[in-house]
Amino acid sequence: MRDRKRKTTRVIPLFPELREELDKQFFATQGSDCPYVIANHRFDSNNLRTGFSRIIFHAGLPQWERIFHNLRGSRSCELFSEQPAHVASAWMGQSEKVANAHYLHPTDDDYRRALEPGASRLHETKPEPTAI
Numbered sequence: 001m002r003d004r005k006r007k008t009t010r011v012i013p014l015f016p017e018l019r020e021e022l023d024k025q026f027f028a029t030q031g032s033d034c035p036y037v038i039a040n041h042r043f044d045s046n047n048l049r050t051g052f053s054r055i056i057f058h059a060g061l062p063q064w065e066r067i068f069h070n071l072r073g074s075r076s077c078e079l080f081s082e083q084p085a086h087v088a089s090a091w092m093g094q095s096e097k098v099a100n101a102h103y104l105h106p107t108d109d110d111y112r113r114a115l116e117p118g119a120s121r122l123h124e125t126k127p128e129p130t131a132i
Helices: 017-027 048-058 065-082 085-092 095-103 108-117
Strands: none
Touching: 048 065, 065 085, 065 095, 065 108
């Protein structure tokens, strides 16, 4: 992946959920002259937000602000919960400090797990110390 800020490239895994969708597109377009799965939007000058907003609208979903920032934050949270911090940071192209400050927040699943029976021991009574 090309890192526009640092003018370098970094290697990221092609996650299974993304690979599945890209494979569908690739096999659906086999036989075309274009070697790319996503032929449009290959240049920095394209406005991806407008097109993505239309997709969200036509899907009947609510619009939200800062679409790509929020998507990046969601993926950061997922990766940091599944991988060691240094690995997730490298894949996302950010430091752990930046991730903590801007992207990592409790998710709905975090709150659901906290409410499950036995998830927290904070409210258990501690035994009183015994005198010797």
